[in-house]
Amino acid sequence: MTIKQLSVFLENKSGRINEVTKVLGENGINMQAFSMAETTDFGILRLIVSDVDKAVEVLRAKNFAVVLTDVVCICCPNVAGALSKILEKLAAHQIFIEYMYAFAQGDQANIVIRPSNLEECVRLLAEEDCHILDRKQLQ
Amino acid sequence: MIWNKNKECMSRDELRDLQGKRLHKLVDLVYHNTPFYREKMQELDLLPDDIRTIDDIVKLPFTTKADLRDNYPMGLVAAPMTEIVRIHASSGTTGNPTIVGYTYRDLEIWKEVTARALTAYGVTRGDIVSVGYGYGLFTGGLGAHYGVEHLGATVLPTSTGNTEKHIRLLRDLGVTGLACTPSYALYLAEALNKQGLTGADLKLRIGAFGAEPWTENMRREIEERLGIQAYNIYGLSEIMGPGVAYECGCKNGSHIAEDHFYPEIINPETGEVLPLGQEGELVLTTLTKTGMPLLRYRTKDLTTLMPGTCDCGRTSVRFTRILGRSDDMLIIRGINVFPSQVEAVILEIPEIAPCYMLVVDRKNNLDTLEVQVELRPDSFSDDMGSMLALKRKLSDRLKSVLSISAEVKLVEPNSLPRSEGKSTRVIDKRVLA
Ligand SMILES: [Zn+2]
Numbered sequence: 001m002t003i004k005q006l007s008v009f010l011e012n013k014s015g016r017i018n019e020v021t022k023v024l025g026e027n028g029i030n031m032q033a034f035s036m037a038e039t040t041d042f043g044i045l046r047l048i049v050s051d052v053d054k055a056v057e058v059l060r061a062k063n064f065a066v067v068l069t070d071v072v073c074i075c076c077p078n079v080a081g082a083l084s085k086i087l088e089k090l091a092a093h094q095i096f097i098e099y100m101y102a103f104a105q106g107d108q109a110n111i112v113i114r115p116s117n118l119e120e121c122v123r124l125l126a127e128e129d130c131h132i133l134d135r136k137q138l139q
Numbered sequence: 140m141i142w143n144k145n146k147e148c149m150s151r152d153e154l155r156d157l158q159g160k161r162l163h164k165l166v167d168l169v170y171h172n173t174p175f176y177r178e179k180m181q182e183l184d185l186l187p188d189d190i191r192t193i194d195d196i197v198k199l200p201f202t203t204k205a206d207l208r209d210n211y212p213m214g215l216v217a218a219p220m221t222e223i224v225r226i227h228a229s230s231g232t233t234g235n236p237t238i239v240g241y242t243y244r245d246l247e248i249w250k251e252v253t254a255r256a257l258t259a260y261g262v263t264r265g266d267i268v269s270v271g272y273g274y275g276l277f278t279g280g281l282g283a284h285y286g287v288e289h290l291g292a293t294v295l296p297t298s299t300g301n302t303e304k305h306i307r308l309l310r311d312l313g314v315t316g317l318a319c320t321p322s323y324a325l326y327l328a329e330a331l332n333k334q335g336l337t338g339a340d341l342k343l344r345i346g347a348f349g350a351e352p353w354t355e356n357m358r359r360e361i362e363e364r365l366g367i368q369a370y371n372i373y374g375l376s377e378i379m380g381p382g383v384a385y386e387c388g389c390k391n392g393s394h395i396a397e398d399h400f401y402p403e404i405i406n407p408e409t410g411e412v413l414p415l416g417q418e419g420e421l422v423l424t425t426l427t428k429t430g431m432p433l434l435r436y437r438t439k440d441l442t443t444l445m446p447g448t449c450d451c452g453r454t455s456v457r458f459t460r461i462l463g464r465s466d467d468m469l470i471i472r473g474i475n476v477f478p479s480q481v482e483a484v485i486l487e488i489p490e491i492a493p494c495y496m497l498v499v500d501r502k503n504n505l506d507t508l509e510v511q512v513e514l515r516p517d518s519f520s521d522d523m524g525s526m527l528a529l530k531r532k533l534s535d536r537l538k539s540v541l542s543i544s545a546e547v548k549l550v551e552p553n554s555l556p557r558s559e560g561k562s563t564r565v566i567d568k569r570v571l572a
Contacts, residue, residue: 007521009514011551037523041548044523063553065519098522114521 001122001132002070004052005112008045009065012038020045020059027058032138033103033112046101048073048112048138070118073138075131076102076109083111086128095121105138142258142290143251146398147453154454158401159192161426166190166199169432172217175210176200176434196401196424197412201435204237207377211235216431218242223430228276229376239278239376242430246285249379252396253286256385259394259451260345260370262316264291269309271319271327272350274298278380279350283318283372286382292316299323302330313342318372318381321353321361322486322493328364329489338366347372349381352461352479356487358390371460377436378423384458392445392457399427402456403435404444407465418443420465421458439464441477469499469565471506474543478565481510481545484536490518490529494555500568508545510537516552 010016017036024031030050037044049055052068059066076083090097096116103110110133115121125132141147149157167187169176179200180186189198207215212235216223223240241249262268268287272279280298287294295314297305305327308314317324324346331337343365349372361369373393374381383400384393395402400423404413407420421438442458449457463477470476478497485495492513500507512533520526526549534547556564 005521007519009519009549009551011549011554016551039523039527042526042550044521044526046521060516063516063551065514065516065552067519067521069521 001134002118003048003073003135005069005071006047006049006052006055007067007069008059010043010045012041012043017045023058023062024049024055027054029055033101035101037099069114072113072115072118072121072125073133074111074113074125075133076111086125086130089124089128090115090121093120093124140258140261141452142255147255147455149454151454154397155193157398158426162193162196162401162424163190165426165432168429169217169434173215175215193401199434201410201422201437202433203437207237208235212238213240216240218430227278227376237377240430245428245430248399248427249282249382250285250289252399253282253382254290255396256372256382257286257290257347259385259387260347262290262292262345266315267293267295267312268316268318269295269297269314271297271299271305271317271323278374278376282374282380282382283347302327306331306334309341309343315342316345317343318347320350321348321357322351324348324361324365325486338364343367346370349373352483354483354487375438377433378425387449387451387453389450392459394453394455394457397455401426402444415444415446418462439466441465469567471499471508472543476541476543480540481537484540485512488533490515491533492552496555496564496566498566498568508543509548510545511548511550511555513552513555514549
């Protein structure tokens, strides 16, 4: 159970993130989560949005370089040490986290994970009875 | 195969004799028909009869691109307008465009030298050659076009633009030859792959590439991806257009059509003629042109004339790959850097668009070079590691080609300025400081 994440290539100059959110907003696309990975001259803006296909279309039309990536989104159990237990299990199975970021949905905390091995990661999470979110549960 | 054995393989002595006779006639022509040259010769106290042999050429004045612009539009034309049958123009980045007028006889010579080039690459009457150079004021399209026809092969005047249709025609007609810029050849290979095709799906076997600098790496890549033999064709509109010089099967230097274009290598700073084998600026004299003949035209192209004879049997002198252009040269940390070198590296890396901007600056008394390049939209990856690896690949290549390190900056697709397809852009902030 994976989700399509939208990644956008951005130069490090002022107003570029704003341009992305503006284009999405004008097209009625809702941003549910985002994270930014930066280097000195460019960054990768990673987004979970309400209509990923439309987002790709409208951003490409504005000359943005965009790509879709499969990620896993889990609802973090509200128990102390729960996340650490999950991460330990993944590490024990040689699954590395390329990146992860968290976002809130109502009163629940969600985590987006990009693992080195997606299928295996989903299998292990399911074993842990981890609550994996699908597209619909993000609305 | 050799198109004109008589001229391409004549003994060096005979050739020098012919060049001397033609030069004498040429000087006589411009002295009496081009006020610009008459005045220049009078300043030097020269009369046409002072030029007897080809060695006398050093007495003659140089011609520069600025002279062409200053005499815009037709000031350097030696023939009456009734004799001019075609005009080409090259776009200037600054000032007036350069106008070149051709007589019917000039066009005959142009066809002849281009047919020599195509024959040297192995093109025969049985070939179909697609000309993917721009048709129009630029000399590439029409120049190659008439060369193919003159040789008796079939020309397909595809020009630039519709790549999908181009690929379709290449396939459906079984086109065997391709004349275009080397970067367009690579673009075509990309476009083929995108359609799930490779060079093996085409019958192409020979490519004639020119009008921009390219490297041996690009040659290898084009040859592998399109399954062809790729050859250099050299020319410039001021002198004629494509066909002034061409590689042969040996792919070791480009032969100059020396019976029509006399080459010299000079020190670009002093104008002194350099001995054979030394690197400098290529200077060409149009020995036989009658429309707009030029004496000792400074091409700004930096190269070396190669001593020794070629295995192909041609006796005409060869020059090595063009190293750069003297007027574009930047001196960064004491090292000569040519935008064309950067361009050649960029053209080798498919993830990057053939468009760039060089920013030269001075920080803490040290020159810095930033190379801004555009990421191709379909080469973007969510993996930061591979994006950084792409940056590193480019900076490593630049360092090995330029001998100085450059800061690579990846910018968004379509964000660098473009004009007329030419992508050379330099900002030298040191001049402003
Ligand atoms: Zn040869």
